[in-house]
Amino acid sequence: MAGKTLYDKLWDAHLVKQRDDGTALIYIDRQLLHEVTSPQAFEGLRLANRQPWRVDANLATPDHNVPTTSAERLAGVDGIEDETSRIQVKTLDENCDEFGIVEHGINDPGQGIVHVVGPEQGATLPGMTVVCGDSHTSTHGALGALAHGIGTSEVEHVLATQCLIQRKMKNMLVRVDGTLGAGVTPKDVVLAIIGKIGTAGGNGCAIEFGGQVFRDMSMEGRLTVCNMSIEAGARAGMVAVDDTTIEYVKGREYAPKGDDWGKAVAYWNTLHSDADAEFDIVVELDGTDIKPQVSWGTSPEMVLPVDATVPNPADESDPVKSNGISRALEYMGLEAGQDISSIPVDRVFIGSCTNSRLEDLREAAAVAKGRKVADSVKQVLIVPGSQAVKAKAEAEGLDKVFTDAGMEWREPGCSMCLAMNADKLGNGEHCASTSNRNFEGRQGFGGRTHLVSPAMAAAAAIAGHFTDVRQMMEA
Amino acid sequence: MEKFTVLQGIAAPMDRANVDTDMIIPKQFLKSIKRTGFGVNLFDELRYLDEGYPGQDCSVRPINEDFALNKPRYNGASILLARENFGCGSSREHAPWALVDYGFRAILAPSYADIFFNNSFKNGLLPIVLEENIVDDLFKSTEANDGYQLTIDLDAQLIKRPDGDDIPFDVDPFRKHCLLNGLDDIGLTLQDADAIREFEGGWKQQCPWLFGAIK
Ligand code: SF4
Numbered sequence: 001m002a003g004k005t006l007y008d009k010l011w012d013a014h015l016v017k018q019r020d021d022g023t024a025l026i027y028i029d030r031q032l033l034h035e036v037t038s039p040q041a042f043e044g045l046r047l048a049n050r051q052p053w054r055v056d057a058n059l060a061t062p063d064h065n066v067p068t069t070s071a072e073r074l075a076g077v078d079g080i081e082d083e084t085s086r087i088q089v090k091t092l093d094e095n096c097d098e099f100g101i102v103e104h105g106i107n108d109p110g111q112g113i114v115h116v117v118g119p120e121q122g123a124t125l126p127g128m129t130v131v132c133g134d135s136h137t138s139t140h141g142a143l144g145a146l147a148h149g150i151g152t153s154e155v156e157h158v159l160a161t162q163c164l165i166q167r168k169m170k171n172m173l174v175r176v177d178g179t180l181g182a183g184v185t186p187k188d189v190v191l192a193i194i195g196k197i198g199t200a201g202g203n204g205c206a207i208e209f210g211g212q213v214f215r216d217m218s219m220e221g222r223l224t225v226c227n228m229s230i231e232a233g234a235r236a237g238m239v240a241v242d243d244t245t246i247e248y249v250k251g252r253e254y255a256p257k258g259d260d261w262g263k264a265v266a267y268w269n270t271l272h273s274d275a276d277a278e279f280d281i282v283v284e285l286d287g288t289d290i291k292p293q294v295s296w297g298t299s300p301e302m303v304l305p306v307d308a309t310v311p312n313p314a315d316e317s318d319p320v321k322s323n324g325i326s327r328a329l330e331y332m333g334l335e336a337g338q339d340i341s342s343i344p345v346d347r348v349f350i351g352s353c354t355n356s357r358l359e360d361l362r363e364a365a366a367v368a369k370g371r372k373v374a375d376s377v378k379q380v381l382i383v384p385g386s387q388a389v390k391a392k393a394e395a396e397g398l399d400k401v402f403t404d405a406g407m408e409w410r411e412p413g414c415s416m417c418l419a420m421n422a423d424k425l426g427n428g429e430h431c432a433s434t435s436n437r438n439f440e441g442r443q444g445f446g447g448r449t450h451l452v453s454p455a456m457a458a459a460a461a462i463a464g465h466f467t468d469v470r471q472m473m474e475a
Numbered sequence: 476m477e478k479f480t481v482l483q484g485i486a487a488p489m490d491r492a493n494v495d496t497d498m499i500i501p502k503q504f505l506k507s508i509k510r511t512g513f514g515v516n517l518f519d520e521l522r523y524l525d526e527g528y529p530g531q532d533c534s535v536r537p538i539n540e541d542f543a544l545n546k547p548r549y550n551g552a553s554i555l556l557a558r559e560n561f562g563c564g565s566s567r568e569h570a571p572w573a574l575v576d577y578g579f580r581a582i583l584a585p586s587y588a589d590i591f592f593n594n595s596f597k598n599g600l601l602p603i604v605l606e607e608n609i610v611d612d613l614f615k616s617t618e619a620n621d622g623y624q625l626t627i628d629l630d631a632q633l634i635k636r637p638d639g640d641d642i643p644f645d646v647d648p649f650r651k652h653c654l655l656n657g658l659d660d661i662g663l664t665l666q667d668a669d670a671i672r673e674f675e676g677g678w679k680q681q682c683p684w685l686f687g688a689i690k
Contacts, residue, residue, distance in 0.1 A: 016674040017667055025667060027674055029685050039508035047511065048476065050661070056689050084506050091508045102689050123689060127682065153568070153597075153660070161664040163671055256684030264684050
């Protein structure tokens with residue numbers, strides 16, 4: 001019999017019951033909660049007179065629509081100007097109070113984007129099953145965990161039963177060997193993967209990211225890659241546990257201590273695919289070839305190296321794809337054949353659960369240092385992913401580097417990733433964004449999002465258009 | 476979820492085809508953080524003459540006297556008679572929430588939109604599919620008789636009418652079991668509570684650090 005993949009191992013370890021209809025009950029170790037997808041789940045519990053199965057399995061923090069300016073943030077929940085946002089954040093506070101769930105409130109030192117906060121506090125750990133009412137929950141798979149995004153009725157189901165009803169997915173391996181060049185980051189790797197396999201490439205699969213590039217990659221980089229598994233069509237993405245994982249977890253607030261630590265590490269060291277494990281699908285890329293990427297269209301798979309030109313629909317033989325290219329060019333206001341580096345940038349957003357960790361900010365600051373934002377750029381937002389990231393960045397003086405360059409240093413939250421609060425693009429504006437989705441209108445009505453790495457976003461802010469950050473690094 | 480065994484109630488007519496979820500509950504009400512309280516805004520645009528917005532006092536709004544549900548004879552109705560493709564449009568679960576909150580427990584129609592059909596069962600609302608001519612006939616009886624009542628016996632799969640033959644209907648056995656016993660998805664999973672507890676006990680021995688760290 002063939003060996004097991006990492007996904008098989010995580011699945012088997014959490015299988016409570018296989019049901020006749022092909023679904024299974026999977027035990028959930030950790031649920032992260034935020035203000036947008038939880039209120040109706042809590043109300044459902046109340047209506048049915050149910051209690052959470054295990055309060056200590058949950059951790060909550062508001063992120064999606066908290067304001068990011070210090071002024072609006074100062075007054076806490078009551079200071080949130082938008083009524084719907086305020087009610088949602090307040091309701092999360094009330095629900096957590098009522099049910100006894102630990103919450104890092106709006107200005108608590110533990111607050112931040114759920115997917116930044118979880119790993120950073122050791123609330124998500126290797127070997128866990130992790131869920132959250134947010135599709136980017138795949139992020140936590142970087143720790144060697146099985147992490148799914150779920151809907152509101154599933155949030156309620158997990159609260160009440162500690163289980164999720166699932167069908168087992170297929171195993172997919174994305175292997176990237178070789179070494180990344182200077183200036184090429186984890187974000188470029190995952191964009192290149194999505195460019196290759198497409199946004200449906202991982203449909204029905206759990207993706208394991210393997211190969212030299214991921215073994216060499218920092219934990220924060222792996223979090224960035226797993227974050228975008230969902231853009232590659234997969235509900236879950238993961239990386240095997242190794243020393244990098246264990247070093248990262250050690251000493252974090254909710255991580256095991258004392259005797260438990262040794263026991264945990266022994267278990268975590270088994271969390272990798274067996275050498276003879278078989279995958280249903282294998283995709284390979286050479287990391288040495290990957291260049292800094294820029295998305296030009298309205299889907300994450302519409303992405304190219306920065307030195308490329310915008311595609312021409314006439315060169316595409318498949319009529320559906322050709323049509324898709326034409327429509328994207330029209331929405332994005334681009335000409336076929338135009339150099340990607342000629343696209344002007346109106347605003348820049350560095351943040352989101354994809355790229356708002358300390359390494360991301362360091363990467364951007366290294367480019368911004370001693371330089372100034374181009375006059376043509378209206379706004380550059382730097383939004384740290386959590387209060388902890390913010391504090392560390394400030395201790396290193398990164399905030400100063402950004403503000404000296406003419407960029408805005410904000411309070412932690414999702415911000416312009418989805419434009420649920422005041423941080424938005426204007427109609428027709430181009431944005432260099434480190435977030436994960438470039439759908440029409442995602443960052444504001446008529447907004448034009450280009451997905452890039454933090455270094456590339458900072459470079460675009462300085463140049464006023466997209467540019468190969470590697471040239472700035474040589475300078 | 477409330478059990479559904481035998482329902483006796485007044486039938487109210489919703490005499491148009493392709494009633495979509497936006498007609499059932501307009502989108503301005505979806506910003507709510509609740510799943511209850513949508514009943515007063517059920518069919519909002521048909522029921523009231525002014526434009527509805529969340530949080531308003533609906534008791535003082537001008538009502539559309541011609542709309543069936545506003546007629547005193549249909550007061551307290553719990554069975555909705557509808558036409559084909561009822562519940563089409565979005566996947567929003569607010570549509571069954573609004574119907575249930577208003578007081579409906581069953582719908583009789585020739586066909587439904589798929590997602591709406593599934594969402595209804597999950598919320599204790601029984602959507603019954605009947606042949607078009609039978610539905611037609613029920614519309615006629617309802618309009619002809621003040622306070623026309625039907626009795627729906629789910630276990631026997633029969634609709635009993637005061638003025639004619641009983642009408643048999645089909646229902647998926649699994650859905651029927653869930654409704655009869657008041658089991659939603661959570662209730663169903665909780666039937667396996669012992670298995671979950673047993674798993675949890677073993678898992679806690681193996682990985683004690685996963686328990687009690689956050690408090
Ligand atoms: S940062 Fe963006 S993608 Fe991430 S959780 Fe927030 S809204 Fe979702």
